Amino acid sequence: MSILVLADLHEGQLGGATAHVVAAANAIGGDVHVLVAGEGVQAAADAAAKLDGVSKVRIADNAVYAHQLAEPMGALLVELSGDYTHVLASASTTGKNVLPRLAALKDVSQLSDVIAVESADTFKRPIYAGNAIATVKSDDALKVITVRTTGFDAVESNGNAAVESVSVVVENGQSSFVKQELAQSDRPELGGAKVVVSGGRGMGNGENFKLLDGIADKLGAAIGASRAAVDAGFVPNDMQVGQTGKIVAPELYIAVGISGAIQHLAGMKDSKVIVAINKDEEAPIFQVADYGLVGDLFEILPELESKL
Amino acid sequence: MKVLVAVKRVIDYNVKIRVKADNSDVDLTNVKMAMNPFCEIAVEEAVRLKEKGVATEVVAVTVGPKAAQEQLRTALALGADRAIHIETDERVESLAVAKLLAKVVEEEQPGLVVLGKQAIDTDNNQTGQMLAALSGLPQGTFASEVVVDGDKVNVTREIDGGLQTITLSLPAIITADLRLNEPRYAKLPDIMKAKKKPLDVKTPGDYGVEVASKVSLLKVESPAERQGGVKVASVDELIDKLKNEAKVL
Numbered sequence: 001m002s003i004l005v006l007a008d009l010h011e012g013q014l015g016g017a018t019a020h021v022v023a024a025a026n027a028i029g030g031d032v033h034v035l036v037a038g039e040g041v042q043a044a045a046d047a048a049a050k051l052d053g054v055s056k057v058r059i060a061d062n063a064v065y066a067h068q069l070a071e072p073m074g075a076l077l078v079e080l081s082g083d084y085t086h087v088l089a090s091a092s093t094t095g096k097n098v099l100p101r102l103a104a105l106k107d108v109s110q111l112s113d114v115i116a117v118e119s120a121d122t123f124k125r126p127i128y129a130g131n132a133i134a135t136v137k138s139d140d141a142l143k144v145i146t147v148r149t150t151g152f153d154a155v156e157s158n159g160n161a162a163v164e165s166v167s168v169v170v171e172n173g174q175s176s177f178v179k180q181e182l183a184q185s186d187r188p189e190l191g192g193a194k195v196v197v198s199g200g201r202g203m204g205n206g207e208n209f210k211l212l213d214g215i216a217d218k219l220g221a222a223i224g225a226s227r228a229a230v231d232a233g234f235v236p237n238d239m240q241v242g243q244t245g246k247i248v249a250p251e252l253y254i255a256v257g258i259s260g261a262i263q264h265l266a267g268m269k270d271s272k273v274i275v276a277i278n279k280d281e282e283a284p285i286f287q288v289a290d291y292g293l294v295g296d297l298f299e300i301l302p303e304l305e306s307k308l
Numbered sequence: 309m310k311v312l313v314a315v316k317r318v319i320d321y322n323v324k325i326r327v328k329a330d331n332s333d334v335d336l337t338n339v340k341m342a343m344n345p346f347c348e349i350a351v352e353e354a355v356r357l358k359e360k361g362v363a364t365e366v367v368a369v370t371v372g373p374k375a376a377q378e379q380l381r382t383a384l385a386l387g388a389d390r391a392i393h394i395e396t397d398e399r400v401e402s403l404a405v406a407k408l409l410a411k412v413v414e415e416e417q418p419g420l421v422v423l424g425k426q427a428i429d430t431d432n433n434q435t436g437q438m439l440a441a442l443s444g445l446p447q448g449t450f451a452s453e454v455v456v457d458g459d460k461v462n463v464t465r466e467i468d469g470g471l472q473t474i475t476l477s478l479p480a481i482i483t484a485d486l487r488l489n490e491p492r493y494a495k496l497p498d499i500m501k502a503k504k505k506p507l508d509v510k511t512p513g514d515y516g517v518e519v520a521s522k523v524s525l526l527k528v529e530s531p532a533e534r535q536g537g538v539k540v541a542s543v544d545e546l547i548d549k550l551k552n553e554a555k556v557l
């Protein structure tokens with residue numbers, strides 16, 4: 001078996017998701033290579049070389065791969081995939097954008113959001129917003145897989161793999177990058193945080209999300225939101241947790257003013273401990289919460305912040 | 309410019325599905341079906357492009373069983389001009405759907421194809437990207453804004469860290485995210501009118517596409533159920549439990 005992992009990048013640095021995807025690759029077994037493609041990504045490649053289990057890092061550093069646009073990235077993966085039995089990426093917006101192009105061009109299926117490896121060709125993946133878990137077997141010669149990071153513990157960084165340049169440069173006349181507005185935050189990434197505090201429609205407005213800041217500061221938490229809070233414009237889209245937003249599984253998830261729709265639960269119900277704060281004691285969120293506190297969030301949050 | 313929209317029949321998003329007792333699949337008998345919510349957004353976007361005078365014709369297409377014509381009629385009621393039903397009772401997965409859609413693209417030569425970003429049953433999030441690759445076209449996935457500008461289209465995309473804007477040459481493939489627009493409801497007169505709009509029925513064979521897949525579904529299980537916990541009476545009790553019982557503080 002030989003496995004290629006497409007690295008996630010965050011503003012040129014190696015994204016936290018890659019260590020989880022390498023763990024999935026190690027679970028399949030075999031030779032694990034990581035592809036770092038972008039512009040000015042030497043530091044990311046060096047970081048990838050340290051990940052446990054990686055035997056080689058392949059770096060494609062060229063302007064055409066800047067911002068990892070789907071068309072050139074797909075073409076690059078097609079060029080490289082001949083050497084591999086599996087190509088893996090995280091189920092991030094980059095992995096989801098790029099990998100299906102590789103699969104289609106190689107005439108194979110893609111397995112999305114894999115959460116467990118049963119064997120080199122058999123995997124588990126959630127369907128129907130996580131309300132069922134399917135075990136699927138792929139007989140395709142090349143397995144193309146996106147990995148849900150919450151399914152695999154990140155590998156550590158004790159390795160020392162060789163970094164090799166990839167000479168393939170593809171052309172792209174079809175798409176170009178215009179701009180990017182990335183949320184600036186000193187808080188941990190939602191996907192990797194040990195504690196997540198999320199607000200829903202019950203927060204009332206964007207200003208009130210400040211009530212979560214103090215608590216998040218004290219707990220070193222990331223802040224998330226329900227779709228209703230994002231749709232209402234309280235907070236930006238990158239904070240949405242759920243079936244169609246980010247999937248998180250922290251040690252502690254605190255849901256504030258969130259009712260607990262199945263689409264929201266799909267994104268957080270694998271958290272180790274769930275706390276719900278809601279004024280409606282019938283809210284479905286209490287059915288999954290380890291600790292529920294019924295009451296008005298505007299009274300509870302300041303008290304919680306002061307007592308933590 | 310012609311706009312093609314792909315719509316999929318799925319379970320209604322309010323339905324909580326159950327796994328069959330023999331673990332062979334989920335049980336869909338007598339479950340309420342509807343158009344995939346992301347496809348509703350795709351149809352709405354196409355119709356708005358027509359209302360703005362950017363698109364001249366909106367064609368809706370689906371791959372699925374006979375009953376999927378309901379969703380095509382919904383698309384027609386929402387403003388699509390005509391529909392194509394590629395009828396099959398087989399389990400068709402994303403790659404085969406993309407191959408069929410690629411044939412339709414070849415035949416219809418649309419300027420834009422709009423799909424949903426994911427179907428809420430299989431949650432694959434791949435059909436649009438596969439179609440783009442097979443048709444050799446650029447893609448703007450997870451779109452929250454689409455602006456056609458001459459022979460180009462600017463697409464704002466919802467990515468993990470925030471928003472990204474890219475420019476694509478036309479023709480192009482777009483997949484709709486939640487905040488692209490708010491779909492309208494079909495009015496009764498439009499539902500009546502939709503019954504008379506043209507709907508072509510084809511089969512995968514007509515397009516020479518083999519729908520069989522090399523992926524097999526071995527079993528389907530319910531996820532580990534979470535036990536509902538306890539209600540605490542005060543903030544003090546909550547902090548105490550988190551510290552001493554759950555040990556997460």
Ligand SMILES: Cc1cc2nc3c(=O)[nH]c(=O)nc-3n(C[C@H](O)[C@H](O)[C@H](O)COP(=O)(O)OP(=O)(O)OC[C@H]3O[C@@H](n4cnc5c(N)ncnc54)[C@H](O)[C@@H]3O)c2cc1C
Binds near residue numbers: 227228245260296
């Ligand atoms: C295709 C599709 C995809 C979706 N994807 C997602 C997704 O990824 N993520 C997601 O979250 N949702 C998603 N949704 C939406 C989901 O169905 C719900 O509409 C949404 O999660 C509701 O958000 P909410 O809980 O914040 O709002 P509501 O359901 O309105 O709940 C607000 C809660 O706040 C409580 N509250 C109000 N005021 C107070 C107060 N002062 N103190 C305490 N409690 C208070 C209320 O009791 C209520 O329970 C999706 C829907 C569809 C159709």
Ligand SMILES: Cc1cc2nc3c(=O)[nH]c(=O)nc-3n(C[C@H](O)[C@H](O)[C@H](O)COP(=O)(O)OP(=O)(O)OC[C@H]3O[C@@H](n4cnc5c(N)ncnc54)[C@H](O)[C@@H]3O)c2cc1C
Binds near residue numbers: 398403405425431
């Ligand atoms: C009759 C039938 C029965 C099925 N039974 C099962 C089953 O029992 N178990 C199982 O695991 N799978 C089943 N499937 C397969 C599953 O629905 C496929 O995986 C799916 O059709 C394609 O992937 P997706 O919808 O997840 O794609 P996604 O990539 O998530 O969908 C994205 C977008 O692609 C477009 N799209 C996707 N499918 C279609 C379509 N059919 N027609 C038009 N546009 C489309 C839509 O715009 C959609 O929003 C069945 C499919 C059919 C048609």
